Amino acid sequence: MSSHQPQRHLHSLHAMLLALGMIMSTDALKTAPTIVASIGHWHFLGLWVAGAAISVVGGLSYVEMAAAFPDAGGEYSFIRRAWGERVGTLYAWSRFAIMHTGWVALMAHLAADYIGAPLGLGAGGRLVLSVGLVAAMTGLNLAHVRLGFLTQALLVLAVALGFISVILAGIVVPAAPIMPDAPRPGMGGIAVALIYIFLAYGGWSDAATLSAEVRSGRRGMFIAVIGSIGLLGLIYVALNWALMRGLGESALAHSVAPAADLARMAFGWPGQALVVAVVGISAVASINSTIIVCARTTYAAARDHPGLGALAHWHPTRGAPTRAALAVGGVSLVLTLLSALTGSGFNAMVDYMTPVYWLFIGMGMAAAIRLRIMHPTLPRPVRTPLFPLFPAIFIALAAYMLYASFVQLGLGAVFGAGVLALGAGLDFLLRRRAQAYAK
Template identity: 50%
Template structure:
């Protein structure tokens, strides 16, 4: 059965809603894990500057995506840009990488973070973390299946609560500074993991990890009511807010723990809140982590399902996944498949006992590979389609797009050089996509009407 010709996403999102959803895509508790690693690799002199650099360069990339999103609005986001620029094969591989590596991997990672904390407080046994993680994913899939208004409303509440949670950590730093409490010296000072260029490269991997996710906002380009102004505000506004939050959090960490204490800490937020508010302060971090995980998974489910939906509409053999439930405003089948694959990764993670850094290794090289192709696509699309109106145009063209392209290549090299063997697993999964593409291209589906919005 084929869809009506007008089936598909509608422009129902206000600018403020789009900004909150985008903020939910990028704001996570990564900062609570990455801040000590960054401090360990760059030292006190450059610590704040690498965060500013990461935020500004992310905004350059967001400008490139905002131009493409307003010129070529599509629920597939950068999948659509890549397919339009490089052809069906690259587009399919990108959709596959998002499905099998980037989005579902991030969902599983965030769910395990949630499960680890809750299993420590309310233990369910050896596999308790996986049970909590799987239950959370299943619950959020059901929430999003209820309809687009429920999913986006949930995201608005979650992002607001998460922002308040982060401000509680900043408040702890302000309180300690107000009381004149000096930061203690760590009992076991941490030794730098790497120095010089290697240390800077390693630090930037984790800085960009904390800022990552802004490119996913391009999938909302067909749903924002003010398509011109909305995408610009959503992407640049979210990154500006996030940079301010991260600088405030890092200031609180350094002020409350000292720079050496931050570099040596395994859980800086826990230590800071405990110093400021005692045992009660430690309890604050649990809901912060919980809300962060829920917000991250919820936004990734929404975005990931839309990419899968868009890609399936372009592959006749997968047309059943490319259906849109107009009554609820969601790609229902794609959402279910996305959640199911994430649950498989949770099962794998519970057996393999893989952790945070393992998933960083798995996702990072693939992420930077396709981000490099997307940044170069801006230049190619301008040359091939000069007649298309561009409500947002990147300033200093082509300097800024080429600068971001060079950055992506550098980060791709850094991720391969830094993470080592973990990168090969992500590359191997990407290679599976090549085989899958060959198998699907050999099949034919009769009587299928392909509809591309």
């Protein structure tokens, strides 16, 4: 195990840009049609505002824990402290085998599809492009920590400018006619809409992995987490307002690429080309940030697990967990290849990841309460307002979303739960093996 540790080298603004990159991606453009199809225009923007507000509520609890327990493992370290090393290891496995590596594969295919279409690439060419993107981003994170972080900040700025261009397109085109009021959707439709909205906001909990590398811990983590969620909320609300205004409810619900359609209406083919570029850049940014986060979670779990010590290596000159990053990149490549063979698309990956995400978000919020009880005298530079009301509200939401994911989504949700159970079995075998060697 390496004796080298993370260093506090990130300024607050840089950390906020990194956190924003962990949350922001063009999956928001992909989710808008599904959300409109589920609820119509009934409170369409209101649910996006609610998603940002609820994410801020959750973010406040995570800022408190990150300031009190700074660690490169982020959410993993909170869950492990509160619920024990077995649960912590299961969390790390879920990120390694389901959430983070699956997201990298999803974004790689999304980028390859958008970039490959105007180039006339077939399925084989797009697969080569998607694999190349994963390999390139893995190599970038193996090079040096500052190179990976600087690249992420520049990519986030480019994506934000691209989103602004889509918002401008919604202002330029004539407003689509407003449809007559439709019947209000049932709870099933609202649940599906929330699943996709929280998918778009998902990732704010990953910002806690920066807690051991951000300068001025209290101020830095608050700016990184809450600032990134607030800024993203403004972008998403404006973006979806532009899509609804420019395309209208019916066209938006049936659009495969709504932002590209809107940009073409406003600016012709150059606008469409711009959106394709934004989607490609956003996917690359999302892949990069996910590898950054997953490598740190894997490093932290390996540091604590008796059978995974080889991955607990923080490179002394590159300033990054290089072995963990290589492992994450390898699994991501495998998932990229397998998903290409099976033909599973965006919605299938949502099914696969959603229940696991909400299970551990709920446990993370419960950890905020439990750690207050376990360490009542520990200094907390940041305290959650109205504690324990905020985390309790989020726990209730997570429980409902976990239930809704199994009821409303497909077999992918069950498959994701099965992979999580497989992780529990592997953890048991590794611990037994380590105990046998110790004897």
